[in-house]
Amino acid sequence: GENVEQHPSTLSVQEGDSAVIKCTYSDSASNYFPWYKQELGKGPQLIIDIRSNVGEKKDQRIAVTLNKTAKHFSLHITETQPEDSAVYFCAASKGNAGNMLTFGGGTRLMVKP
């Protein structure tokens, strides 16, 4: 089955700096890669996603890049703000079975004011 590895497990940055989180996946059939943000006591919330026919996608301060050959994808957050502090999860899916997701282990991002 699919295996998703995520690094780093914790990341501390100064407000205004950029943050980068990286993930690798094992199943070359995976074609959909969402990123979720989870705040304390809440469920994961989708922040951005990318499909395998696209190499990069950007939404304001958030961008995701995908390298299908190397089977890795990354989340980039620019101009970080304290409200960006949360746990971020990457995930991969083959788009079947209702879009079942396999998650990485998570990255705790702390943005220091």
Place this chain on the structure above:
Amino acid sequence: GAGVSQSPRYKVAKRGQDVALRCDPISGHVSLFWYQQALGQGPEFLTYFQNEAQLDKSGLPSDRFFAERPEGSVSTLKIQRTQQEDSAVYLCASSLVVGSNPGANVLTFGAGSRLTVL
């Protein structure tokens, strides 16, 4: 409803007790998933429903775990004879469509039910 609703939000059970966790998906959503999230880890797949049919239960850790969605809307995850290792947050997620376009099948998660087994 506006989102995925889960109840109870918190449940404390003594070892050996049975528990039932409820999920109200977004109205009209065809697909429903249960995930288990241990402390400090990512969610792990438990089971998947398409309407009332349970199409995949390969992630259920033991036969003590049982899920149902009898009318294709509300789902219940039942854990019998709870053990300490069952302590986790149980997340429910739903998506609108079934198909080959994964970008259209965005999963929306509920806030989860936190189970603590003493």
